[in-house]
Amino acid sequence: MATHANTAALIYDWNEKERTGPLLRRAPRFVDESIRDGIQSPSVRDPSIEQKMQLVRLMDRMGVQTVNLGLPGAGKRAQEDVERLLRFIVEEKLRITTNCAARTIASDITPIIEISQRVGVPIEVMTFIGSSPIRSYAEGWDNERLKKHTLEAVKLGVENGLPVGFVTEDTTRSHPKTLDVLFRTAIDAGAGRLVLCDTCGHATPDGLRSLLNFTRGVLRSMDMEDQIELDWHGHNDRGLALALGLFAFEWGFDRVHGCGLGIGERVGNTSMDLLLLNLYLLGQLDPRRHDLSCLVEYVEAVSEYTGVPIHPSYPLAGRDAFRTATGVHAAAIIKAEKTGDHELADRVYSSVPARVFGRQQQIEIGHYSGRSNVLYWLRAHGYEATDELVDRVFNFAKLQNHTLTTDEVKAVIGA
Template sequence: MSQDELIYDWNALPGSHDYEATRVELDDETLRDGLQNPSVKDPPIEKKIELLHLMVDLGIHAVDIGLPGAGPRAYEACLALAREITECELPIEANAAARTVRADIEPVARVQQATGLNIEVATFIGSSPIRQYAENWDVDQILSSTRDAIGFAIGEGLDVMYVTEDTTRSRPRTLARLFSAAVEAGARRICLADTVGHSTPHGVRRLVRFAKDIVAGTGESVKIDWHGHRDRGFGLANALAAIEEGVDRVHATALGIGERIGNVEMDLLLVNLHLLGTHNHPIDRLSDYCRLTAEMCGVEVPHNYPVIGDDAFRTGTGVHAAAIIKAMQKGDGWLEDRVYSGVPASIVGRKQTIEISPVSGLSNVRFWLSRHGYDAGDEALCEAVFGLAKKCDHTLSQDEIEAEIARIEAARA
């Protein structure tokens, strides 16, 4: 039976979005928005550089190297990352964040001048009525700041991405004025920001369509980015909705770290785009990318985190294990990796793992013993380990299993 016949894919029925024909870029915000999470550590520069190389290994197209106007430490990190990209000729574009004020944009220009690296400045300003009310701003003030900041950035030789913070709670008329003014001033990319994770996929679709109409009306070639947060749990779904509506680039962070509870998870976005046929670059170093982020930022990866967590490809359930073992016995690695897994472990450099737990069958026990160099045909040994599992309230550790084996062997001596 062919592989195509073994999985009926409802995701690819006629009328579905053609992801294989979709070309979307990814912008990694781990080293800027990711480090704004209040529970993470700001890692040393050498670790940031190591992560930068892993981004390249994963085929990520662009990286936010930070907000150099935030202070000397932030400036030095941005400078070091820009130099690394230039000196190593890394195939990744760079952008840096700045408020729509000259004092924030000037350090970005200095980094560009010092390294010779073309840097896109992401100038951001709040656009929603609730933000305007809290800040005592009006739209005319925002427009004035927008024009001045973009004009200054263009004069400094920077490309400009104009970011309207809280876009998903902003009035259409305000956004139309801001986008048009930004493009007229020289911005060639606008970013739609779901700054507080307010949007649903339906809202994303409407907003992207609206923004595309405004951009088309300018007559200029302007790209559109999506920057989402996951306060309501819609981060990944919103990113996919934005892609389906035709945005040019999506922002995300490793493990979803970021302001409050974080951003779209770059790792999960990569996996899904790879499976959907859009991201064709190998992602076998995804675990390294996530583990390094966790280590250098001082965060823990939950055991049940999709794809990367310890339990992602691990089962102690009898029915599940039996199916995987039968697939292994057929000598079919493709089948083994998919019969009980929606994500093939091999694409991220991992393997299916079978454990022994209270819900295991004898097939789990026999398989485990065989894989660890014991006689899986020893029925008394199998029954002893199986009996131990049924008495426990947890998955057995290797030490527990081997202690039981030692007990059986000692009794036989």
């Protein structure tokens, strides 16, 4: 755990109890989909180009390796945004690399090729096709058609000198015979990456592991296990996206995709910020590469630019993440603060060190509060905590059904 030695000694970490050897086989790498898959959410506002640039700056600072710049096949505006963002990355000499989404059709891939050639920077083509039987049935597709589109799309990107990742939509509900054919076709055509997708948020950890083992079996049979990289792209329909992203890294995927605040289609994608947070807490991020001091700023920017509010109880960036009005909890934090050990105060009732990310513990007053809450609040706000004043605020709070606002407490004090 990334904690002060004294505090760490006070925490028995069951997470490490039966672990032997390193958690991850290699340093984790990330693909941020916030300005592509993220803005496909029906509830978001498409950020301005300047806002997208700021998000890319923050991604680069946090050590995200790759950003998906969009889907140029969507139209003229999408193409203009992708080109401006690519030129911006070059001009600011950012470390982050780029990819773009494309259906397995020439009209989607050709704009990526043209933008890359104009700017003089390679863009990874992430060409996708629906591979599940339920999708094929709905669309009237057969495997021969899927194979033909896969072959033509991958070849088009490769023949124009671009790296190509082959994306099977709804991989976690696709038949192994179909995946075997499509994986082999894409690799034979020159794809250097397979992207396994939980497009409908269907997978459980068992499903992820089974799919990964199957895919590795195909690669071994082709003698390509060391040549082809694997990405995991998850959605959150069952609420498992973050856990599956962590498992994906632990079990050997090369990259995991995510979006800030977990935005995206339907219930959203893997939360990029929570993925980074957890890997930091697990000691798996190199601080020379990953500056997470701006992690909260990143989440707040995603929220502001897309119009998606941050839920009060959202981890790390939520209003209530480090806020309590419960007497027993507040008392423990207050006692810890009195020792002068800020890290102890951060961790006594939280697994996340607030100050590392620019947050701090907040003691409020409510109907579950004790007198210590009132004493702390009054002193923190510059009031003399007389017995009469403490009693007045405490008794008022006990009659309410909510946590008091600052204005409510001041009104009681003024009375």
